[in-house]
Amino acid sequence: MHTVVIAPDSYKGTVAAAEAAACLGEGWARVRPHDRVRLLPMADGGEGTIDAFATAIPDAQRMPITVTGPEGTPVEASWLLLPVTADAPGGTGVVELASTSGIELLGTPARLRPLDASTRGFGEAIAAALGHGVSRLVLGIGSSASTDGGTGMLSALGARFADASGRPIADGGRGLAQVVTVDLSGLPALPPGGVTVLSDVTNPLVGAWGAAAVFGPQKGTSGEDVLALDAELGRYAELLPADPETPGAGAAGGTGFGLLAWGATLVPGSAAVADLVGLASAVAEASVVITGEGSYDGQSAAGKVPAHVAAVAAASQVAVALVAGRIAGDADTSGFAAAVSLTDLAGSAESAMASPAHWLVEAGAALARSLG
Missing domain, CATH: 3.90.1510.10 (Glycerate kinase, domain 2)
Incomplete structure (x- = not known):
């Protein structure tokens, strides 16, 4: 049985962080119902x-x-x-x-x-x-x-x-x-x-x-x-x-x-939100961590939630996966065990934006199959 920590930021304009975490957890549990899933939605001070x-x-x-x-x-x-x-x-x-x-x-x-x-x-x-x-x-x-x-x-x-x-x-x-x-x-x-x-x-x-x-x-x-x-x-x-x-x-x-x-x-x-919600201690007990945001690009490594969550996971030598609405061509995803783009999963940006919660559930299920 795995312990999975799900700690995404909001998918701005579509899904808040708390809902995104719940959708990813639902997808994971559909494939691996006996795993322990802990939701720790993140934020950087903005909406959510x-x-x-x-x-x-x-x-x-x-x-x-x-x-x-x-x-x-x-x-x-x-x-x-x-x-x-x-x-x-x-x-x-x-x-x-x-x-x-x-x-x-x-x-x-x-x-x-x-x-x-x-x-x-x-x-x-x-x-x-x-x-x-x-x-x-x-x-x-x-x-x-x-x-x-x-x-x-x-x-x-x-x-x-x-x-x-x-x-x-x-x-x-x-x-x-x-x-x-x-x-x-x-x-x-x-x-x-x-x-x-x-x-x-x-x-x-x-x-x-x-x-x-x-x-x-x-x-x-x-x-x-x-x-x-x-x-x-x-x-x-x-x-x-x-x-x-x-x-x-x-x-x-x-x-x-x-x-x-x-x-x-x-x-x-x-970083402050992570400290206040106890991210590091939760990640230390996890087998897998999932994070994400709406658009992951070349600037996402500079203080954004996925980069911070990935650093915390790396410090505890825990595998971390990324789920983003879109992953830009200049994005470096080499630090992630897996990276899922909702745009790719849905077939187009329009489809992903039309039903973001659905595709987050599907992304959670896909990661459970590949990392579980």
Whole structure:
């Protein structure tokens, strides 16, 4: 009997990590029903981070909350309360930007709000977790809809950003042009165990690789507005006590920078999630590990979930397999015992995208036959 650990990332735009893990496990169990299958869906701080923790950690509790979404209207969301531990006697609160202020909440390109979407809802969810009395915060900041430098989030936590007349600035990137004074004295103290921020990017706040230049266009920002936002973020950076060159400061439209100003610590998301869900100990007891993501290409080895899972498996000398929606021609899969492309399995990218859950089940069954 094998012990199989299934630890994929989300297949962006199609299947969340928790569902992907369940589908792969279903396929494996169809072929080898007596094996022990352990689902440890992974994340890097973006969409699916809360689901990954909820699946992997027993007794985690979803805490429902209504927040201000990126369109300025109410959004039903939740934060996650992880069980009490010796180093977090009040529990750990996990809050995800994607489900509170994320771009997926806008649905269609026509609803993008490049200058007006804000991170206010994310801050409201953080405030709710602090109000509950958690001892530690873990914040996922991927999939942002806005480029507001974290002003919405910080405002919801008690900071005050004012214009030349002393009035509160507008929400979103539009408000950055209005900031003249900043008062952070209303921010709450960090919880005793600190605030750990999960991000899969290392971009600085400003410049050619900054928040506006790299991520602004994905949020609907025009070329002219990109230049304006970059200049405004640079001016904003002079008003806050944080280094805009810190790797990850540009994450989530500059939310990383805002969190640095509060005193939070930015870390690579996939490695931190792996530590928090106990990936290494689970892999050490496994015979086979399966990981994956939507598109595996030449850049996937740089901090993405499959590369990290593969490294953990290699350290324990456990075979690891990859299942990706597509495997690009420049991808190096030499470290995997097997590599399955859903596109190849389904016969075309269109077929794979039309029924991703079905083909993930088939991929799990194929791996059980070849590796079992």
